[in-house]
Amino acid sequence: DGDRVYAVLKGIGSSSDGKGKAIYAPSPEGQVKALKAAYEVAEVSPATVELVEAHGTGTKAGDAAEVKALVEVYRAARPEGTWAALGSVKSNIGHTKAAAGSAGFIKAVLALKHKVLPPTIKVKEPLAEFATGNLPLYVNTEKRPWVPSAGHPRRAAVSAFGFGGSNFHAVLEEHVTKKTEVDWDGSVELLAFSGPDEASVRRALEPFAAGLPWNELRLKAVESRKSFDRAAAWRLVAVVEKAKGKPAADATFVASGAPQGKLAMLFPGQGSQYVGMGRDLACQFPEMLDAVAEANAALGERLSDAVYPQPVFNQPARDAHEAALRATDMAQPAIGAVSVGALGILSRFGVKPDLAAGHSYGELTALCAAGRLAASDLFKLSKLRGRLMAAGGGDKGTMLAVLAPIAEVEKVLAEEKLDVVLANKNAPEQAVLSGSTAAIKAAAEVLTKKGLRCTAIPVAAAFHSKLVADAAKPLRDGLTPMALATARIPVYSNTSARPYPDDADAAKDLLAGQLAAPVE
Missing domain, CATH: 3.40.47.10 (Thiolase/Chalcone synthase)
Incomplete structure (x- = not known):
């Protein structure tokens, strides 16, 4: 009733x-x-x-x-x-x-x-x-x-x-099993103003500069959003935290005219994971909670327990949680689930990509965002990919980020004859090396002595190198029964730096080979 x-x-x-x-x-x-x-x-x-x-x-x-x-x-x-x-x-x-x-x-x-x-x-x-x-x-x-x-x-x-x-x-x-509403906790408010020129929208923000009682500010924020015209010539949005009580300069955004250019989304790869990632979002947004629950169902196990483990009270136990999530067969589906949840939250607010790419593992999530992979298939494929990359005995290697121009890194690798590969060209001045644990340790020592800044990456294997090449064929076999739908948006490949081909078999070949190929 x-x-x-x-x-x-x-x-x-x-x-x-x-x-x-x-x-x-x-x-x-x-x-x-x-x-x-x-x-x-x-x-x-x-x-x-x-x-x-x-x-x-x-x-x-x-x-x-x-x-x-x-x-x-x-x-x-x-x-x-x-x-x-x-x-x-x-x-x-x-x-x-x-x-x-x-x-x-x-x-x-x-x-x-x-x-x-x-x-x-x-x-x-x-x-x-x-x-x-x-x-x-x-x-x-x-x-x-x-x-x-x-x-x-x-x-x-x-x-x-x-x-x-x-x-x-x-x-x-519980009365209903699904979370249906966003739980706004009242700790942040959004002011939104629109007008014919920049001066008008900045004047609208002035009454808030000195701070207002929180309840009064919340009411005025609701009024501002109701009257906001997204098609106006000038728009201003300010994020206000309850703890501060007034807009901060670095949380105030002004725009004019029609949106320019296209929106691209880049999805993260392994090494970005951490215990508790997306926790507040999963507590407040149905999209994040649903994505994690769907990953649990697809995998037939409690992936969520690795991402949001039971609290512990000493450092060794916390370290054990981090190590458990760092395992490739846990980290990759976990990153995928949180990425899918974040994508859903952005979609709720009308933020949708025109094109996508993924950093290493993130390429799988990008294909899901483009509609080529179903979310359930993404989670299963992520688990398989992670398991294959960790399979086998011996040293699986590790990775090292180097903040220096790519040409300078390549020169040092050649001169010192270091037994590592330039696995990722992330930016003009950031490279990632892959190799055996001993080789990466030696490379870090040499590069550091030469004044280059190095950072170890928390991964369980030397991705995009010959040390994980054995996983490419079984991964391709795992892709065979999976359907690849027509892409809604282009997805750019790490390997070719071009959009994924429309042909399903060609796309599967590219995705399987990407595992051991350098990220360009």
């Missing part, structure tokens, strides 16, 4: 600790009773609950008792694995006393609606039990996109324990 449904309450369980050691002493046994009753009423397994809003007393005895009860119930439902994000709204707003359970309930409901795993803050070192990594729950200290799991909808649970041993546990489920 048109009501806004945020979530579905599946069941509630309650219990009383009864006579215990003291009126303020928590009882894991009593809490277990409430948890079991809730899941029985809800007809839901704890193995499918991925967010737990804890009562979170913040005391050593209280937290230990609550974790013990949760682990007992959740581990009985699933003997292995860690899947449920644990947090408490008390870390954000403090203890609201009689309203504490309501606050936690609201937080869980909003998490389900917005498809976000909200952070618990101020946690530097959780209970020792979490350090083992053997619990079904983990402390979620970062805002992360809630990427759906196969086989069940998103579910959350909420605990509220009262003074004297009254225990309550509620089980919630």
